[in-house]
Amino acid sequence: MRTFFILALLVGALTLGKVYFFPKPDTKTSGGSPSGVSGKGETKGKSGDKTPTIxxxxxxxxxxxLTNVLAVSGTVLPNEIVELKAEVSGRLMQLNAKEGAYVNKGELIAKINDEELKAQLVKLGYLEKRAKDVEARQKRLLAVEGISREEYDIAESNVNTARADKELLMAQLAKTEIRAPFSGKLGLRAISQGAFLTPGTLVTTLVQTNPVKIDFSVPEKYASQIRVGSPVRFTSDGLGASMTAQVTAISPLIDESLRTMKVRAYTSNPTGRLVPGMFVRLDVPLGNNxxxxxxxxxxxxxxxxxxxxxxxxxxxxxxxxxxxxxxxxxxxxxxxxxxxxxxxxxxxxxxxxxxxxxxxxxx
Known part of the structure; x- marks a missing residue:
């Protein structure tokens, strides 16, 4: 009996909770359709929306x-550079190579001992004179048919041989002098006065830095747009303001490994601000189009x-x-x-x- 009473109370409590705490939803919406149907329609509409406009x-x-300008890097090179080396063996008797000094073309830089060659030249002088005297006598005898033509030809050949030997010796004497092949500045000396030189021994270097060359490379796709005579502007960390050079030569070959083409430009350098080996940045015009x-x-x-x-x-x-x-x-x-x-x-x-x-x- 007690158990039945407890069950009745629980049923009553559940009934009251449903009435007061879970009210029945409206079966009609403002449009006359069931609320459930309306909700599904709204959900379906949202899922069907397109991507928003951006x-x-x-x-x-x-x-x-367009003014095409190609930015590349380059290197300053001397206009001329040569290593002054000995051509013959001998003791270095005179060395006028003052490091960093400016020398003119043809100026004597070094002198190798030539006493032995000079003595040989004196000897050849006597031989040449004797050959000429013999040739003169033979010529007079030939005129009166005192000798044959063959004998006179031998005397004439001796004169020519003596003259050729003398010229050869004079050429050897010239090799004992090392002279500047062009005007420029001397580099550091590689040897001192009194040293014994052999052919190929380096004495010093001679560099011409006015004008200077600037070598740079451009990608092969721009090769057809580079023109000889075109101006290029360049600058370097040590220069400050930019300078102008002129393209003077274009390599006819493309580097197969780098796929670039070498170009050379020249610029004046009267003050020596541009030092060979300097790194520069260039702006190369490729034309207007x-x-x-x-x-x-x-x-x-x-x-x-x-x-x-x-x-x-x-x-x-x-x-x-x-x-x-x-x-x-x-x-x-x-x-x-x-x-x-x-x-x-x-x-x-x-x-x-x-x-x-x-x-x-x-x-």
Whole structure:
């Protein structure tokens, strides 16, 4: 009996809780449809919504005048440089090589002992004189048919042989003198006066630094755009203000390993500010042409190359392009775009091909 009474109380409590705490939902909505049906319809509508439109900024592609400038590095080289070496053996008797001094073309730098060669030259002088006297007598005898023509030819040949030997010895004597082949500055001495020299012994170097050469390399893709006579500007950490050089020679070969072409320019150096071996930075003009340029932030690097997004009929359409030279703000487009294309330059990371976009107007 007690158990039945407890069960009755529990049933009553549950009934009251349902009435007061769990009211029955309305079976009608404001539109006359069941609330459950309306909720499903709303959920279905949300899941069917399209991708939201992305506001973007554009750059209108157009043809502009482009002054192509290629930035490369180069090295200053002397106009002329030579190692002054001995050609014959002998004791170094005179050395006029003052390190760093300027010498004129033909000036004596070093002198090797030539006493033995001079003595031989005196001997050859006597032999030549005797051969000439014999040739003169033979010529008079030939005139009166006192000797044969063959005997006279032998005497004449002796004269010529003596003269040739003398000229050979004089050439050897000239080799005992080391003279400046051109005007320039002497380098550091490699030997001292009194040393015994052999052929090939280095005495010093001679360098001509006015004008100077500047050698640099350009990628092969720009090889056809370099012209002899074109001015190039260059600078270095030790120069301050930039200077100008002129392209004078272009290598006819492309380096197979680096795929670059060597170019040489000349510039005057009267004050000696440009020292051979100096590193310089050059701006090489590649000519002016009409081309399309776009902001660099519009470029998207991909495995196939580079692409941009173009607005067409309210959609972002990816377009692959081929680029040329660039600077810190713009890049040249050689293929892929035409004047009038609307290139997207903002929200690039949020875009995909076919996404809906809206062009933002600048305030």
């Amino acid at each position: 506001p973007v900024e554009i750059y209108l592609a157009r043809t502009e005048k 009409q081309t399309i340029q776009i902001p660099t932030q519009a470029i998207v690097p991909v495995l196939k190359g580079k692409k941009v997004y173009v607005v067409r009929e309210g959609k972002a359409q990816e377009t692959f392009i081929k680029t040329g030279v660039r600077n810190d703000q713009q890049i040249q487009v050689m293929e892929g775009l035409v004047p009038g294309d609307s290139v997207i330059i903002s929200s690039i990371m949020s875009l995909k091909n076919g996404a809906s976009v809206k062009i933002k107007t600048k305030s």
